[in-house]
Amino acid sequence: MSRLQWAEDDFDLPPGAVRLCLSEPVDGQTYIMYHGTTKKNARSILASGFKQSADGMLGRGVYLSRDLKKASRYPINHPESDRAVVKVVVNVGRVKRIDRQHHPLQKTWHDHGYDTAWVPPNCGMVPSGLEEDCVWDPNQIKIIKVINPTLDPGPATFGYDPYRGY
Helix, strand or coil: CCCEECCCCCCCCCCCEECCCCCCCCCCCEEEEEEEEEHHHHHHHHHHCCCCECCCCCCCEEEEECCHHHHCCCCCCCCHHHEEEEEEEEECCCEEECCCCCCCCCCCHHHHCCCEEEECCCCCCCCCCCCEEEECCHHHEEEEEEECCEECCCCCCCCCCCCCCC
């Protein structure tokens, strides 16, 4: 069981940004999103900005999610204590919904005039069932901060030690 928690304070939304909702991203809207990575890569992103991935489920682009829970799982199979989440604000531009494997535009959405590809939650494309976004142009992404996991103190014990009985 994980002893780390991902705390997030969404009270500091930039002007025009929208809180997470389960609805489809709206063309031209600005959203808070998250990118899960290692702490080392997060420092590199802060220094140099985002770079497009060469490929992935949705092809080239920067992979993000409006769901902190989704982003905090990455990189998968990497120790949680060395993970970080980059919080960003993104104007999604023109959005294409990709809601099934082998969708005709799954990897070519940008060639058809879209700026962001969106995978809805629970559509069968992502094992976690959580939403995913792929933004073509890293210049559409403004970094806000890096979120690191913190040690979860667990339930309060009020001085009781189960091994000592007090």
